[in-house]
Amino acid sequence: MQFRKSWIMTLALTSVLALSACGANNATTNNGGGNTSATNAPTETSGTELKGSVLASGSTALQPLVEQVAEKFMESNKGVDIQVQGGGSGTGLTQVAEKQVDIGNSDVFAEEKLKDADADKAAALVDHQVAVVAIAAVTNKEVGVKDLTKQQLVDIFTGKVTNWKEVGGKDEKIQIINRPGSSGTRATFESFALGTKTEDLQGSIQEDSSGTVKKLVSETPGAIGYLALSYLDDSLTTLSYDGVEPSVDNVIAGKYPVWAYEHMYTNGEPNETVKAFLDYFLTDEVQSGDVVELGYIPASKMQVARDVKGNVTTK
Amino acid sequence: MKPRTADKIATTLIVFFALLIVGILVGLLGYILMRGISHISWDFLTSAPQKIRAGGGVGPQLFNSIFLLFLTLLITVPLGLGAGIFMAEYARPGKLTAFIRLIVEVLSSFPSIVVGLFGLLLIVNYFNLGFSLISGALALTVFNLPLMVRITEQAFRTVPKQQKEAGFALGLSKWKIVTSVLFPVALPTIITGTILSAGRVFGEAAALMFTAGMSSPRLDFGNWNPLSPSSPLNPFRPAETLAVHIWKINSEGLAPDAVQIAAGASAVLVITVLIFNLAARYFGRFIYRKLTASKRMN
Amino acid sequence: MKANKSRIEKHHIEDFIGRTYMSFCVTLLIVIIVSMVYFVASKGLSTFISGTTSVSEFFFGTKWSPDGDTPSFGALPFISGSFLVTLLAALIASPLSICAALFMTEIVPGWGKKLLQPVIELLSGIPSVVYGFVGLSVIVPLLRNIFPGQGIGVAAGALVLSVMILPTITSVAADALSSLPQNLKESSFALGATRWQTISRVIIPTTLPAIMTGVVLGMARAFGEALAVQMVIGNAPFVPRSLFESASTLTSVITLGMGNTTMGSPHNNALWSMALVLMLMTFVFVFLVRLLERRNKI
Numbered sequence: 011m012q013f014r015k016s017w018i019m020t021l022a023l024t025s026v027l028a029l030s031a032c033g034a035n036n037a038t039t040n041n042g043g044g045n046t047s048a049t050n051a052p053t054e055t056s057g058t059e060l061k062g063s064v065l066a067s068g069s070t071a072l073q074p075l076v077e078q079v080a081e082k083f084m085e086s087n088k089g090v091d092i093q094v095q096g097g098g099s100g101t102g103l104t105q106v107a108e109k110q111v112d113i114g115n116s117d118v119f120a121e122e123k124l125k126d127a128d129a130d131k132a133a134a135l136v137d138h139q140v141a142v143v144a145i146a147a148v149t150n151k152e153v154g155v156k157d158l159t160k161q162q163l164v165d166i167f168t169g170k171v172t173n174w175k176e177v178g179g180k181d182e183k184i185q186i187i188n189r190p191g192s193s194g195t196r197a198t199f200e201s202f203a204l205g206t207k208t209e210d211l212q213g214s215i216q217e218d219s220s221g222t223v224k225k226l227v228s229e230t231p232g233a234i235g236y237l238a239l240s241y242l243d244d245s246l247t248t249l250s251y252d253g254v255e256p257s258v259d260n261v262i263a264g265k266y267p268v269w270a271y272e273h274m275y276t277n278g279e280p281n282e283t284v285k286a287f288l289d290y291f292l293t294d295e296v297q298s299g300d301v302v303e304l305g306y307i308p309a310s311k312m313q314v315a316r317d318v319k320g321n322v323t324t325k
Numbered sequence: 326m327k328p329r330t331a332d333k334i335a336t337t338l339i340v341f342f343a344l345l346i347v348g349i350l351v352g353l354l355g356y357i358l359m360r361g362i363s364h365i366s367w368d369f370l371t372s373a374p375q376k377i378r379a380g381g382g383v384g385p386q387l388f389n390s391i392f393l394l395f396l397t398l399l400i401t402v403p404l405g406l407g408a409g410i411f412m413a414e415y416a417r418p419g420k421l422t423a424f425i426r427l428i429v430e431v432l433s434s435f436p437s438i439v440v441g442l443f444g445l446l447l448i449v450n451y452f453n454l455g456f457s458l459i460s461g462a463l464a465l466t467v468f469n470l471p472l473m474v475r476i477t478e479q480a481f482r483t484v485p486k487q488q489k490e491a492g493f494a495l496g497l498s499k500w501k502i503v504t505s506v507l508f509p510v511a512l513p514t515i516i517t518g519t520i521l522s523a524g525r526v527f528g529e530a531a532a533l534m535f536t537a538g539m540s541s542p543r544l545d546f547g548n549w550n551p552l553s554p555s556s557p558l559n560p561f562r563p564a565e566t567l568a569v570h571i572w573k574i575n576s577e578g579l580a581p582d583a584v585q586i587a588a589g590a591s592a593v594l595v596i597t598v599l600i601f602n603l604a605a606r607y608f609g610r611f612i613y614r615k616l617t618a619s620k621r622m623n
Numbered sequence: 624m625k626a627n628k629s630r631i632e633k634h635h636i637e638d639f640i641g642r643t644y645m646s647f648c649v650t651l652l653i654v655i656i657v658s659m660v661y662f663v664a665s666k667g668l669s670t671f672i673s674g675t676t677s678v679s680e681f682f683f684g685t686k687w688s689p690d691g692d693t694p695s696f697g698a699l700p701f702i703s704g705s706f707l708v709t710l711l712a713a714l715i716a717s718p719l720s721i722c723a724a725l726f727m728t729e730i731v732p733g734w735g736k737k738l739l740q741p742v743i744e745l746l747s748g749i750p751s752v753v754y755g756f757v758g759l760s761v762i763v764p765l766l767r768n769i770f771p772g773q774g775i776g777v778a779a780g781a782l783v784l785s786v787m788i789l790p791t792i793t794s795v796a797a798d799a800l801s802s803l804p805q806n807l808k809e810s811s812f813a814l815g816a817t818r819w820q821t822i823s824r825v826i827i828p829t830t831l832p833a834i835m836t837g838v839v840l841g842m843a844r845a846f847g848e849a850l851a852v853q854m855v856i857g858n859a860p861f862v863p864r865s866l867f868e869s870a871s872t873l874t875s876v877i878t879l880g881m882g883n884t885t886m887g888s889p890h891n892n893a894l895w896s897m898a899l900v901l902m903l904m905t906f907v908f909v910f911l912v913r914l915l916e917r918r919n920k921i
Contacts, residue, residue: 339726430912498637500638594752
């Protein structure tokens, strides 16, 4: 038995060694591959003022941006550790309201999710709008429509119009690829493109994820859906809205109305480290760099502003 | 219809359906591997994923999957052995034993999404462990533990009675018999079962989306201090596993080669499961041979 | 004498520690299940306790619009969707699985088992996200080309699930068939019955409860499967009018909504109620398995 015990120990040790060997290999290939992420252990450098750890969670749409900015921020502030987690806007708002995280990322205003009994929780949250996401209606390439008015979109999404020929396209049945009722993207599309909440239609497809929506719209004959601008490409037809093309410039100028803020909420005023991180987010370096690179629209560039009730004002 | 004709038709149908299943598997594996294998390279397996550029890999995800599996087994194997040995050797038939057996059965058939939600509520939010490896491992424990209990119990039950009786005849204590007589004999079956259950853990996604999270912070593979936040070994960091990553890039992937990455990652996942299966078979046989040989020497 | 006494004590201590540890493991199992039931039930029941909706409205209401101006929480579309895909999947998979089991045990017991055993193990090892991925890229376009509709829908979900539960049913059925006493078959052959007559009149009727156990276990897995189904079923919150229409299951609506809603909101609570339904259905499935096993023994 003694022999066997030591044998098991050896096995465990070997596997740990093998694992660490794997890790070492990873590090070297990262270097070799020209990956920019730093592979040397972060050391406490004297002279940095900021310290502490920041935990952010929530919106999966905003997550890639926050991750990327966090990495940059950590590189210049070695004492700070920022963890970014997903979970969805609802989770982010829940966790920041319960003070389980420092920052709750959300695609929608907190007031829209934390209603009725939870309204006082929303009141305690401080909003930081870091980016803007615009949403465009897209169709399958074959339907032959390039532009829809607000009323036509409403008719399609409420099921009044069921064939593309009624709005000037081919004789093809309209297939709606919608989002689930809890989706922030759907809330934005309904508020600012349709101007009304729509009921789910029997037989409509609902997907939460932009990738799946894109795949289905490009594959399904007669399909219509809506996507954030960063997902658009040649596999789909992007529709103009009331004659306005959904472009970054049109959004910034306030001509194209279907957009929403990406929010980073803190519970009360943020502490020094969190504030520095959020301030860094609004610097020109990030707003014109990472935000644009990842397909969002810089919040700082917007020439119009919108409040929680949807009132738009020119800056 | 003549019985003989009926017999022939039935036999043909049975053979046809059986081969159809083989066909489904071959088609499935073929499809996954054909689409994915061309994308697998050393670089793909080791480099970090890219958010919007092509050429990202699944290095951290692969590491997370393996590390999470390791953590889960670290928790479940000792606990599963304890409970399994109790069920096989100590429990007297009665209401309590029947109840525990029922618990094991119910626990192992809970849908993984329910386990994930339970983990979200209790481990992530209530115990405030956040989306982390340790939350994921604890959630996986919920459905891996009953499997381990069952594997251990069955393994101990297959040990011939005579071995135990010989132990008693020598005046050994029950604990001594369990640890020195029965355990070595049961070990090969336990290991085989553990490796097979590991395959399930490796491919689990639904429970992990709500517990281990869907993000993978930058890992510093030169830093092996488990307490450092950027260390791969830190169990309190969020960790996206390979299976969750497939789900995520299928749905939210912005990189132009997201489809190929999903295909490649699927292939990696399937190949790993294949390896687990082969390893389970080979390992079980190997250890069995080792143990029986060493016994003869004694 | 002294030495002897201390040795006995050492054994006693070892035995005591072993027993304590094992009792701890078993207690842990009980703690896990009790806390799971408690937490999921307390969250799930809050929908009804807070008066958001009544039990009958939840189970029989067909209108699901939790964020509408007049919120309504009818979960019938999801409950019926879950049952529909589960039953369909069982209907497709059961004949295939029974044929495979017969192939392994009756038609060609030698290489049939060698061929199918690994196939079954591999099929059960493929992660569910991979099934969903393949379903979305193979089954959905295929159905779209052959049948009316968009390919996505109940039929696609049922097909994906049926492949996923094939291994469960097959392995249980094969175990049942191979444990059948040899003399039953031999006496049937001696009476001049063909193989098909033996299978259909003797083997299947005798092993039916055991085979049904496999079917129920498979259905339990199908009922709780989340990701693979969610990817191909379309997720429209309606009771489907045809097999090729988009519908939802309990698991798919939970996966879609859980992250997007805040804890404690009526919408979120309704999702927890559905998780509670999933949990209760697990109890039902385990109960059915028990019932069938009891019949099997007689």
